[in-house]
Amino acid sequence: MASLDSVFGGRRVVVTGGLGFIGSNLAIRLSAADAKVTIVDALIPRHGGNKRNVDGFPVDVVISDIADATMLAPILANAEFVFNLAGQVSHIDSMEDPLTDFDLNARSQLAFLELLRRVTPEARVVYASTRQIYGRPRYLPVDEQHPVAPGDVNGVSKYAAEQLHMLYSSIHSMRTTALRLTNTFGPRQRLRGEHMGFMPVFVARALENRSITVFGDGSQERDCLHVDDVVDSFLLAAQSDAAIGQALNIGGDERFTLADIANLIVEIADAGTVEFRSWPREHERIDIGSYQADSGLAKQMLGWNPKLQLRDGLRSTIDYYREHLGWYL
Amino acid sequence: MASLDSVFGGRRVVVTGGLGFIGSNLAIRLSAADAKVTIVDALIPRHGGNKRNVDGFPVDVVISDIADATMLAPILANAEFVFNLAGQVSHIDSMEDPLTDFDLNARSQLAFLELLRRVTPEARVVYASTRQIYGRPRYLPVDEQHPVAPGDVNGVSKYAAEQLHMLYSSIHSMRTTALRLTNTFGPRQRLRGEHMGFMPVFVARALENRSITVFGDGSQERDCLHVDDVVDSFLLAAQSDAAIGQALNIGGDERFTLADIANLIVEIADAGTVEFRSWPREHERIDIGSYQADSGLAKQMLGWNPKLQLRDGLRSTIDYYREHLGWYL
Numbered sequence: 001m002a003s004l005d006s007v008f009g010g011r012r013v014v015v016t017g018g019l020g021f022i023g024s025n026l027a028i029r030l031s032a033a034d035a036k037v038t039i040v041d042a043l044i045p046r047h048g049g050n051k052r053n054v055d056g057f058p059v060d061v062v063i064s065d066i067a068d069a070t071m072l073a074p075i076l077a078n079a080e081f082v083f084n085l086a087g088q089v090s091h092i093d094s095m096e097d098p099l100t101d102f103d104l105n106a107r108s109q110l111a112f113l114e115l116l117r118r119v120t121p122e123a124r125v126v127y128a129s130t131r132q133i134y135g136r137p138r139y140l141p142v143d144e145q146h147p148v149a150p151g152d153v154n155g156v157s158k159y160a161a162e163q164l165h166m167l168y169s170s171i172h173s174m175r176t177t178a179l180r181l182t183n184t185f186g187p188r189q190r191l192r193g194e195h196m197g198f199m200p201v202f203v204a205r206a207l208e209n210r211s212i213t214v215f216g217d218g219s220q221e222r223d224c225l226h227v228d229d230v231v232d233s234f235l236l237a238a239q240s241d242a243a244i245g246q247a248l249n250i251g252g253d254e255r256f257t258l259a260d261i262a263n264l265i266v267e268i269a270d271a272g273t274v275e276f277r278s279w280p281r282e283h284e285r286i287d288i289g290s291y292q293a294d295s296g297l298a299k300q301m302l303g304w305n306p307k308l309q310l311r312d313g314l315r316s317t318i319d320y321y322r323e324h325l326g327w328y329l
Numbered sequence: 330m331a332s333l334d335s336v337f338g339g340r341r342v343v344v345t346g347g348l349g350f351i352g353s354n355l356a357i358r359l360s361a362a363d364a365k366v367t368i369v370d371a372l373i374p375r376h377g378g379n380k381r382n383v384d385g386f387p388v389d390v391v392i393s394d395i396a397d398a399t400m401l402a403p404i405l406a407n408a409e410f411v412f413n414l415a416g417q418v419s420h421i422d423s424m425e426d427p428l429t430d431f432d433l434n435a436r437s438q439l440a441f442l443e444l445l446r447r448v449t450p451e452a453r454v455v456y457a458s459t460r461q462i463y464g465r466p467r468y469l470p471v472d473e474q475h476p477v478a479p480g481d482v483n484g485v486s487k488y489a490a491e492q493l494h495m496l497y498s499s500i501h502s503m504r505t506t507a508l509r510l511t512n513t514f515g516p517r518q519r520l521r522g523e524h525m526g527f528m529p530v531f532v533a534r535a536l537e538n539r540s541i542t543v544f545g546d547g548s549q550e551r552d553c554l555h556v557d558d559v560v561d562s563f564l565l566a567a568q569s570d571a572a573i574g575q576a577l578n579i580g581g582d583e584r585f586t587l588a589d590i591a592n593l594i595v596e597i598a599d600a601g602t603v604e605f606r607s608w609p610r611e612h613e614r615i616d617i618g619s620y621q622a623d624s625g626l627a628k629q630m631l632g633w634n635p636k637l638q639l640r641d642g643l644r645s646t647i648d649y650y651r652e653h654l655g656w657y658l
Contacts, residue, residue: 095500102439106489110431110482148477150492152500153439160435160489163479171424171481 004033007239014079016040016066016112017049017086021189022128022181024053025227026083026234031058038075040064040086044104047088048190052327067111077119081238084112084165085128087158089197092282094154105157106164113168121174125165126237129178129247131291133159141223141294144180144249151288162247169245177243179233182251182293186227186313187320191328198258199224204329206265206272207321215279218259221290223252226313229306236302243301251293252306264311269318333362336568343408345369345395345441346378346415350518351457351510353382354556355412355563360387367404369393369415373433376417377519381656396440406448410567413441413494414457416487418526421611423483434486435493442497450503454494455566458507458576460620462488470552470623473509473578480617491576498574506572508562511580511622515556515642516649520657527587528553533658535594535601536650544608547588550619552581555642558635565631572630580622581635593640598647 013030017023018039031037037059043049054061064071066086076082087105088094094101109127116123134142135149150156165176183199191204205212233250237243256264262274279287298304321328342359346352347368360366366388372378383390393400395415405411416434417423423430438456445452463471464478479485494505512528520533534541562579566572585593591603608616627633650657 098439098443099436102436107428107431107436110427114427145476147474150496153493153496156489156492156496159492160485163485163488164482167479167482167485 004029004235008033008035008081010034010036011080012036012038012078013081013083014038014040014076015083015085017128018059019043019050019053019061020048020085022184022227022230023083023085024050024188025186026085026231027054027059028057029231029235038062038079040066040072040075042066042086044088046090046093046193050188050190050327053188065108067108069111069115072115073119076116076123079120079123082116082120082123082125083234083238084125087128088154091132091152091154094152094157095282098153101153102157105154106160109161110164113164117168117172117174121172123175124238125174125176126234127162127165127176127178129162129180130155130158131180131182131249131251131293133162133180136288137291140290141251141292142249143294144247144297166245166247175244177237177240177245178247179237179250179298180247180293181225181230182291183222183224184227184230185224186317188227189328191321199261202262202265203318203321206269207318207325209271211273211275212262212266214258214262214274214276215283216276218262218276219257220287221255221257221292222261223255223292224261224310225250225252225306226308226317229308233298233302233304236304240302246301248298248301249293249295250298250304251295254310255290255292256310261310264314265318268311268314333358333564337362337364337410339363339365340409341365341367341407342410342412343367343369343405344412344414346457347388348372348379348382348390349377349414351513351556351559352412352414353379353517354515355414355560356383356388357386358560358564367391369395369401369404371395371415373417375419375422375522379517379519379656382517394437396437398440398444401444402448405445405452408449408452411445411449411452411454412563412567413454416457417483420461420481420483423481423486424611427482430482431486434483435489438490439493442493446497446501446503450501452504453567454503454505455563456491456494456505456507458491458509459484459487460509460511460578460580460622462491462509465617466620469619470580470621471578472623473576473626495574495576504573506566506569506574507576508566508579508627509576509622510554510559511620512551512553513556513559514553515646517556518657520650528590531591531594532647532650535598536647536654538600540602540604541591541595543587543591543603543605544612545605547591547605548586549616550584550586550621551590552584552621553590553639554579554581554635555637555646558637562627562631562633565633569631575630577627577630578622578624579627579633580624583639584619584621585639590639593643594647597640597644
């Protein structure tokens with residue numbers, strides 16, 4: 001990767017959702033490269049935002065919804081890079097309160113794009129999309145040509161926002177890229193709440209020395225990525241002209257069963273146990289089976305490659321949470 | 330087609346957008362089959378709603394937004410069929426005021442689906458989607474496997490609503506079908522306003538004995554359908570169990586250049602002229618080139634077939650507007 005300092009040093013960068021899991025890791029990396037980082041985060045309860053994530057790092061923090069044009073216009077007006085990670089990430093919540101999910105993940109994103117178009121149409125914009133838009137895979141690995149068939153409202157909302165980012169590139173010549181992220185793990189993720197995905201739940205259970213519940217036989221596979229690798233993909237996408245107007249898969253090269261991941265976490269944490277349980281109905285109806293991305297396009301276009309092995313990534317992740325567990329539970 | 334009376338006679342049917350172009354033609358046909366028809370229409374200015382469309386026909390009319398749960402819950406509670414045609418149809422307007430388009434075509438549809446799920450989860454629901462979701466075709470004819478790549482905000486909004494209808498079928502076992510409609514023409518369409526699509530503009534110009542403006546060389550092709558054929562597709566879809574959870578193309582078997590259509594309208598109306606003009610920028614950037622649907626799936630699944638030839642359809646259409654021109658301009 002080109003020197004981050006030379007690309008981002010002294011540049012004005014906005015990270016939406018920057019108090020959240022991936023956003024805060026990205027903001028910290030950017031601040032280390034001497035970028036002038038402003039985080040925009042609404043700190044909506046049950047989302048992943050946490051002020052402690054950026055405690056002590058040289059970043060500005062603005063508490064605001066991304067749809068609040070009055071608040072954000074002056075902040076965005078001179079932004080050269082916009083990393084757009086704000087959103088509601090719970091699939092379960094999106095089914096229980098679909099309109100809130102749609103408002104936050106789709107409608108607010110359209111308002112935000114309109115604002116960007118008005119105040120900083122030249123900014124380089126990278127949007128955090130999700131593998132969830134594919135629904136239950138018809139084949140593995142899933143490339144970008146795979147049919148889009150979201151299995152929950154969250155997937156519909158996120159896909160609408162991704163399409164809007166692509167549209168504002170093709171119609172309004174804005175410089176947008178979307179990254180369709182796989183399951184991401186690592187430091188600074190909210191651990192509390194069944195609604196946040198399996199990885200934080202597994203880690204929290206182990207660290208509390210409780211049992212990790214795996215639904216079914218745990219044979220569904222995932223291509224988990226460490227957040228440092230995902231941060232790399234955002235930084236590289238922002239530097240790539242070829243990636244403008246593109247939606248790229250960002251996933252891992254290997255896949256692991258949920259049972260293996262649970263066992264590995266218990267082994268590394270040296271705490272907790274694994275128990276298998278039949279599927280609860282509200283999970284089963286939106287489960288997607290196994291998933292692995294084909295990230296070939298991102299590798300070719302961005303020069304990106306995931307570096308962290310699952311075992312190593314989990315070890316440093318568990319070390320981090322062991323030290324800061326109270327902040328995330 | 331099975332006798333409409335035997336299917337819909339005495340049944341409670343709701344038609345959203347039922348004062349509009351296709352909705353009113355559908356409501357009138359249903360009322361002729363002795364269905365108990367309630368039209369729900371917000372009569373939003375610039376949309377196609379027009380009370381005169383159903384003047385003298387035995388239908389109830391409720392003026393309401395489809396997202397107004399308080400107003401609609403008692404109306405929908407005992408509906409057996411819901412034909413969901415409410416929406417903003419202008420592609421140009423969707424680019425000038427994207428949030429309004431998104432609110433009306435996507436967010437309100439989600440609220441409506443939630444309401445249906447609560448008060449009449451067993452109802453048979455047919456949603457009016459659009460060919461616009463495909464964007465500029467990569468091949469012709471366009472089948473349902475063609476990639477979805479909306480060329481404007483209207484396409485993104487409509488596709489989100491279509492996906493939500495499909496999702497509420499797969500997740501909540503609701504009995505929904507989506508029909509992806511091609512350019513439709515016929516009586517009861519608003520003629521005033523460049524924003525409504527080319528067909529009403531062409532007809533209005535001829536009947537006012539003015540010149541029809543065709544952009545470029547007029548060589549883009551369309552598979553226009555008469556509204557009576559489109560109404561058939563809704564009535565058949567509502568009777569088909571196989572079509573539940575499906576999104577089906579509804580288009581014409583032939584395609585015609587815009588130049589040919591303009592000339593045919595002038596010939597039949599025996600009025601007006603055709604002039605060619607270079608593309609205005611706001612139209613060009615969202616033009617999709619030529620389009621023709623492959624409606625094979627709908628034909629096979631619904632037993633649907635378009636009956637009206639373009640020339641015959643245009644003749645009766647022009648006769649209708651000549652008689653009622655003041656209502657539609």
